Amino acid sequence: MPGILLDTLRGQRTDKVPMWLMRQAGRYLPEYRELRAEKGGFLDLVYDSESAAEVTVQPLRRFGFDGAILFSDILIVPHAMGQGLEFLAGEGPKLSPPLVDTALEDFTAQPQRFDPVYETVRLCREQLPEGVTMLGFAGSPWTVATYMVAGEGSRDQHATRSLAYTDPTRFQSIIDAIGDVTIGYLAGQIEAGAEAVQLFDSWSGTLAPDEFERWVIAPNARIVAAIKDRFPDVPVIGFPKGAGEKLPGYARETGVDAVGVDETIDPAWAAPELPRDMPVQGNLDPLLLLAGGERLAQRVEYILDAFRDRPHVFNLGHGIGQFTPIAHVEQLVSQVRNWQR
Template sequence: MTEPVRSPILETLAGKALSPPPVWLMRQAGRYLPEYRALRAEKGSFLNLVYDSDAACEITLQPIRRFGFDAAILFSDILIVPHAMGQDLRFAEGEGPRLSPRLADATLESLTPARHHYQAIWDTVRKVRSALAPEKALLGFAGSPYTVATYMVAGQGSKDQADTRIMAHADPARFNALIEAITLETIDYLAGQVEAGADALMLFDSWSGSLSPSGFERHVIAPTARIVSSLRARFPHTPIIGFPRGAGEKAPAYARETGVSALAIDESTDLAWVVANTPETLPLQGNLDPMALKAGGEALTCELRRILDIMAGRPHILNLGHGIDRFTPIAHVEQLLATLRGR
């Protein structure tokens, strides 16, 4: 009998240190690829792509075909959850997402849920998993409740998340109810992704770094722990990667108290410090600076080798500290992979 094909990503998430480590890149399916830009021009708006499961499947697979990454990550957006909760969602060209009504001015109860939006995403997962080679992992994802709340309250992204932080202080009961609602929606949404074929999940908390330590404990760690425990009860073998961007010295507590399977590290955090302050069995993901990838050349090679030296013998998934920049040359991604795999 032939031995089943193993996914390097899933082996790493189970605690095995591989050399070279497996690799995928945040936002690997997107605007830096000419094949993505061509399909975007054909289909029109970003949401047209996300809710067209055939197009979203194709976009998810594009970087796998071109680069042979060890994992595909679902092409979607963290704002699908507020859209399904009843906010109107649009993407203004050159301005980013817009949600209305913004919850700084409206109540959660005034929204009419539209959970049919999830179905297209789950359909994409099914199609990708069917088309993907067995050794390639498929990652589903969602935004973590605090980060999703920042968009729902302000109606758009912001530099300091001021509207959301003010609500959390001035009207904690209302804000806690919002976090609770997002948490429950996220559990159901991610469960649907696993049932459709996702091999692992990732929680993006892109704005967690804007919170005080006590706010981080209440609004990042507590809801994330609830999501992880709920999903693990239903899917005990599905790993969950947590990404508390900007957490800094709070990252070890996040990993310990949420129970995530792996901790993703942003580029501003000292990777050697994280290694020293987390259990050696905890898989880490990251944390190459996206600007080093954009720069390419010797700077990229040096950064990559520094990270690999720090992570030697540790379960590690090579990734960026945040999403790939849209103007990153394809040749630099090829350089990264050639250096990694030829080491």
């Protein structure tokens, strides 16, 4: 049985709204913190397939979500491409050497770094209840490139945007290389058991419209076409965070089956602007989930009503925050589960 989430991503409108939350497996859960303390560093946990599978299914046991999102990280792709990767406490990810100082050709690819991720997917599929969809994912080329070029995250992606303007030929080769690896990586996840996949473009909102077309829409369209050619029945969700008014163009031109809507977009605007009957996912503000209370209940109702007439997967507008109270998630789950079209 495919389950309500997979049916919705394939374009069916169901009486109940399926739900999962971005970063639903992670630091807000005490069972995750306990396992993380036992296993050590974040990257060690990602590459320990049994532990990563355990983290992936933890929120399912607690909340009964309709989808399980693979516990991993978008920077596994540059790590497999040969760039050094470490996660430093209080500082976030560091990649070395940054591409602003070196050439991609100087890296030695390490594709075997994907193998434990594929094993995690296989282990998760064995453990998931019937009807729960296994979701794989990867970062989109633009967002992955922002980390690879600068060697770390940044507020405005200055180094990467500058490189794209000053040397677009070189930057195109970086984007193409990331795209090639991403296609293979997503295919591997699907072959291991992922039933749908999501492309995260977390930093797409920093680009001007013409740059958005070149570095977000075109690379994502290439990846989607390759995945659909090999796996026509596997839905692809595109999530271009910060796209704003460029979201309808992204939805039309990339070929994605469903589109993620971040918290900055009014669903009452998105509903008529997005392609008719395209499944949408989102778009509760994670900070409102952290705050809880009556405003949370009101906003959840508003989102559900706005997307009432199209296939809708309830989700956040970005990842759940580390300090989100469990009780607020329980409140959210109860409200969505009890709502009907």
